[in-house]
Amino acid sequence: MTEVTAVVEDTHLIETTVSSAVMAQGKMLTVRYDEARLPNGRVSSREYVTHPGAVAIVALTQSGEVVLERQFRYPLKQVFIELPAGKIDAGEPVLTTGQRELLEETGYTAKTWVKLGIQHPCIGYSNEVIHMYLATELSLGAHARDVDEAMDVMVWPFARVMQAIEDGEITDSKTMSAMLMAERYLRKHPVAGLAL
Structure with a gap:
């Protein structure tokens, strides 16, 4: 046919x-x-x-846990649970942004990076594009946050993150989209230590 x-x-x-x-x-x-x-x-x-664009990272530890952040987001005057992410600096390659932001915010670096896709989070009023990556084979060092950044870094089991999305505990759109894309990718390309 x-x-x-x-x-x-x-x-x-x-x-x-x-x-x-x-x-x-x-x-x-x-x-x-x-x-x-x-x-x-x-x-x-x-x-x-x-908007200059941004990168969001689903960073998986060796045991298959997801690196998350809790931080206050001023426009909504609320603390959110979300993935590491940050804006693209002028002229900066997208992957470099992801690598820089993951290290700066969490202290993690990753050997393996897979592009999961892009999302347009606010198509009715912004031209923002968020590039989503899966980062694996992590190593933990010291973070290098900007002086105006305050956050808690934590790791949750993959299933707990997905449940938190379903329960409305995680409502950040980039986190929701990137986790769904990561879940789809990981079903086709399993990672040791992670059962979906």
Whole structure:
């Protein structure tokens, strides 16, 4: 049987920029206000945040536990449980960001890195892209956190993390997405010491 691949035509959905202005500029984020021409010819406003991108890491210990962080997130005034992650510095390769952030935040380094995919966490109001990696064969050293970073680092069994997602204890979207991608990858490529 021959597989037929349908060609998807999106021109009836595309919006084009008519004008663009910066509403606010911070150290990391920019808020923009654009006028966009809709597919029906009308012009409408679009407000959105530009972001440099980030990397999230599912780091597995030799016993198959997941390295997690607890930290206060100011916009929601709440402590969250999440994976190690951080923004991409200008001109920095994505993998280098992941390696740097894992070491800086947790003290761990990894011999093996596997790209799990990407996610777009806030497509309605931001262009942020988060690259997700699985890091294994870990070694623990000293962290090198920035002076403005405060967090607890902990390791949980993989199954406990997945249960915490199901129970709503973990609600961070990058953590949820990366864990689901890691679980799918690990079912196809098992790691010693981890039973899914």
